[in-house]
Amino acid sequence: MTSSIRLIIKTMYKNLSQKEQAIADYILENPKKVSHSSISDIASELEVADSTIFQFTKKIGYNGFKDFKMAMLMQENDLSAISFHENIQKDDTELTMAQKVFDSNISSLTDTRKLLQEEKLIEAVDLIDASNRLFLFGVGGSEIVATDTYHKFLRSPIPVYHSSDYHLQLMEASLLTPDDCAIFISHTGRSKETIMIAETAKKIGAKTIVITSQISSPLAKLGDVTFISVSEETEFRSEALASRISQLSIMDSLFVILMFRNQDQAQESISKVRKVIAKIKD
Template sequence: MSSPINLQIKSLYEDFSPKEQAIATYILENPDKVAHSSISDLSTELGIADSTFFQFTKTLGYSGFKDFKLALLKQENDLSAVTIHENVQKDDSVLVMAEKVFDSNMKTLTDTRKLLKEADLNKAIKLISESRRLYFFGVGGSEIVATDAYHKFLRSPIPVGHSTDYHIQLMEASLLTQADCAILISHSGKSKETIHIAEAAKKAGAKIIVVTSQANSPLAKLGDVVFISISEEIEFRSEALASRIAQLSIIDSLFVILMFNNREQAQDTIAKVRSVILEIKEK
């Protein structure tokens, strides 16, 4: 498997059944024990049938438990890092809380970087570079990431668009064409609003780039290219705290690559933006 097993499990976790989530949690919390135990011992401890654990490994893409265990042994050192970052505790000092937030963000970036694939980056840049217009879509907390992306890509040679209003986003998506590209951001990948936007954009023929934390989410299945952001969030998972940092970094990466690939045009666009902003600052 090209991706570390712990990151693979996290990206699929929300789509697992309750039994599968119990197995996944056990693997994440006890990687060393799983790597050195038999399937019978593990199944007994979890109170499940051997076949249930076996089927779970097949869900992850392995031929069976032996294949999974071999891959786990190879990645044992990486998996042991899962338990390093604990949740913020009530008795933690404010400094310790802040340090844990920083640790979580840094681990999120490291984990997300491991999932980046050159083929995906090349394909996304090609779609963006060849698009007539590039639109950014996101709802709720993801709208903040979309706005940041729009603000950034205004400096690129590609015409861009973004609205903070959901209904306007939906209208914009419906007016896209085969010559356009849409980047949709959603932590869960299950936001009905964002899915509706993606469906409208796809129906219009636009190319779709998705940034999400859930690899098997409905939104991810609509993407021509999908980037996965991984985070350690547990208690505040729905708030997508650390994953936002990873999503911003994915967007930053696409922006930098695009600008370097179109250096002359990019320099001209940046010069125009800097010139008009400088005029305001000097008054």
């Protein structure tokens, strides 16, 4: 397993049981200690059975505790480098608060970039490029990401559609065809509205791309291709808000790859947009 243990835990955390979250917290807070401890040592420290620790390592993708411990030793620097810069304190100066917000965004982008896989990027752009129409779906805060993506893809050679109203989105989903591609954005991957839209699209046979922060969420499982955005919740700043910049960057990446793949058509589309916009600018 090449993915960072820290990132795996962060993307699965909300889907872990309370006991499993306690194990996850202990691992993230004591990486060096865990990597040099036996399964019995950790179980005793957490007052759980050895089998509970073993099953936890299986759940996050390892063959067992020995496989997990080997990965811990190999990734010790990554785990020890966990930064707590996002914990803004009341007595921080305004500049320090702003810097911590920037640091948190940088951390989200860095973590999300580590999870990117070239084959998934290629597959996603293949689906978009081969589609007759591209539809964007998201509700609440995710609708903002969908709107921004719509604004970008209007410059692409692919016809793109997006409605901010949920009922209109549901109606659009019902009119999709197997030749269309739909992108679904949801931080938790558990939005009932977005899941219903995605299920409607899947039944019809439309191609689906999902962007979420929860790898085990119901929505993630509905994607032909699924991208994971990583973020952490801070006081006065929800995890969903922090993940937005990572989601926007994933969409930027898909857009740029698509445009370079279709340079001639892309230049023509951009030229048309710039020409009409120029008329209303000084």
